[in-house]
Amino acid sequence: MSDWKSICALEDIPRLGSRVVEAAAGPIALFRTADDRVFALDDRCPHKGGPLSQGIVAGDRVTCPLHGWLIGLEDGSAVAPDVGCVKRHEARVEAGRVLLRIS
Ligand code: FES
Numbered sequence: 001m002s003d004w005k006s007i008c009a010l011e012d013i014p015r016l017g018s019r020v021v022e023a024a025a026g027p028i029a030l031f032r033t034a035d036d037r038v039f040a041l042d043d044r045c046p047h048k049g050g051p052l053s054q055g056i057v058a059g060d061r062v063t064c065p066l067h068g069w070l071i072g073l074e075d076g077s078a079v080a081p082d083v084g085c086v087k088r089h090e091a092r093v094e095a096g097r098v099l100l101r102i103s
Pocket residue numbers: 045046047048049050064065066067068069
């Protein structure tokens with residue numbers, strides 16, 4: 001249940017963008033930063049459920065496309081003054097492949 005799964009090539013995720021993976025509990029957004037780190041969060045903003053995968057990545061954050069909340073990619077927490085947290089999952093890059101471990 002906690003196994004790592006190979007999802008796609010790193011190049012399949014646009015830099016500063018994302019790719020959505022359908023999981024049993026709902027969609028997960030895989031984000032790629034400018035320096036090719038990958039993070040995974042439930043694709044659901046903690047504010048009103050906006051699709052974070054359609055947001056813009058800047059640094060270690062993504063901006064929700066609905067109302068502009070900033071969400072930290074490392075921990076899924078909203079940046080103050082907003083308050084909330086989206087579930088994160090472990091993701092890593094190995095030999096050019098993106099691996100995901102769903103929490
Ligand atoms: S739903 Fe994301 S900021 Fe409102």
